Amino acid sequence: MLDFTEEEIKRYSRHIILKEVGGRGQKKLRESSALVVGLGGLGSPVALYLAAAGIGTLGVLDNDVVELSNLQRQILHGTSDIGRQKTDSAENRIRALNPGVKVTKHCARLDKNNVERTIRDYDVIIDGVDNFAARYLLNDACFFGNKPLVEAGVLQFLGQIMTIVPGKGPCYRCVFPEPPPPGSVPSCQEAGILGAVAGVLGVLQATEAIKLILGIGKPLVGRMIIYEALSGSFREVGFRPNPKCPLCGEKPSITELVEYPVACEEQRQDAVT
Amino acid sequence: MEQPKPQVKADKEINLKGEVCPYTFVKSKLAIEEMLPGQVLRVIVDYVPATKNVPRSMQNEGNSVLDVSKLNDNDWQIVVRKG
Numbered sequence: 001m002l003d004f005t006e007e008e009i010k011r012y013s014r015h016i017i018l019k020e021v022g023g024r025g026q027k028k029l030r031e032s033s034a035l036v037v038g039l040g041g042l043g044s045p046v047a048l049y050l051a052a053a054g055i056g057t058l059g060v061l062d063n064d065v066v067e068l069s070n071l072q073r074q075i076l077h078g079t080s081d082i083g084r085q086k087t088d089s090a091e092n093r094i095r096a097l098n099p100g101v102k103v104t105k106h107c108a109r110l111d112k113n114n115v116e117r118t119i120r121d122y123d124v125i126i127d128g129v130d131n132f133a134a135r136y137l138l139n140d141a142c143f144f145g146n147k148p149l150v151e152a153g154v155l156q157f158l159g160q161i162m163t164i165v166p167g168k169g170p171c172y173r174c175v176f177p178e179p180p181p182p183g184s185v186p187s188c189q190e191a192g193i194l195g196a197v198a199g200v201l202g203v204l205q206a207t208e209a210i211k212l213i214l215g216i217g218k219p220l221v222g223r224m225i226i227y228e229a230l231s232g233s234f235r236e237v238g239f240r241p242n243p244k245c246p247l248c249g250e251k252p253s254i255t256e257l258v259e260y261p262v263a264c265e266e267q268r269q270d271a272v273t
Numbered sequence: 274m275e276q277p278k279p280q281v282k283a284d285k286e287i288n289l290k291g292e293v294c295p296y297t298f299v300k301s302k303l304a305i306e307e308m309l310p311g312q313v314l315r316v317i318v319d320y321v322p323a324t325k326n327v328p329r330s331m332q333n334e335g336n337s338v339l340d341v342s343k344l345n346d347n348d349w350q351i352v353v354r355k356g
């Protein structure tokens with residue numbers, strides 16, 4: 001009780017009341033760190049909810065500047081932020097929401113030379129990237145670095161989410177061993193995305209990250225939730241670790257980080273997710 | 274209903290006079306979390322709804338309520354043993 005200020009007791013009272021959280025869980029959140037990779041349609045609600053929840057350190061990673069076309073779904077940024085670095089506008093917004101959160105800015109694009117040291121200091125990683133190159137790089141780096149990864153993707157009216165805990169269930173490559181050929185899957189830039197659908201998936205990611213940090217409930221390990229907004233349905237698809245997985249299978253062919261070229265239509269990272 | 278046992282010695286006491294719900298429970302919960310199973314917490318409140326809400330919530334979390342009684346015109350005590 002002495003460990004919380006009056007302000008914190010009031011701010012987090014609805015968490016503390018929960019049996020599964022309590023003061024202990026709230027302290028765990030305060031002592032934890034999470035990295036949000038990509039501050040777009042997924043990363044926006046992730047960052048906001050983790051900040052509101054009182055996570056101790058929130059890493060925010062993005063290399064892009066805010067554009068007008070982002071604002072239909074990237075609720076971390078405002079109209080007056082157009083032209084600013086997303087990490088800067090994210091920092092302002094998070095500070096305004098919860099000044100108790102330490103924000104660490106990574107104004108960078110992930111590559112095989114920086115990804116391992118970038119994720120090293122975080123307890124949980126949340127994937128809000130918009131291209132397959134970054135998605136596979138992050139999956140592989142989290143496997144090698146033994147970091148839990150909350151993975152999600154969205155397109156048009158569809159979204160999917162899965163939590164990857166190395167050694168505890170399938171990785172992204174167990175389900176999708178290799179990236180699709182460039183151009184075979186449309187990006188959000190060309191295919192569109194309903195902003196709120198990214199929001200649904202981002203909020204699910206934030207919830208998964210909080211569950212992982214608190215060690216409560218059943219994580220989405222080996223279970224992919226697929227949200228189909230037009231029909232208004234959630235489906236769960238189970239996956240087992242794939243013995244033929246090129247990364248975590250019995251005879252892995254990937255033993256170090258690989259970087260896939262970013263397909264040309266994906267190059268404008270700010271235009272997607 | 275449990276019989277009042279005002280003679281039970283409390284291991285910790287907190288004064289929550291002036292606090293209203295849900296902070297009466299929030300602060301009681303934060304206090305009891307720091308204690309060991311079997312230890313007794315005595316909570317003093319002056320917000321009447323808390324004399325119902327705090328014992329109920331404390332019980333829901335697996336603790337046993339030993340006593341809820343009026344101390345004077347304004348104040349109540351709630352005595353809880355940690356489960």
Ligand SMILES: [Zn+2]
Binds near residue numbers: 175
């Ligand atoms: Zn795998």
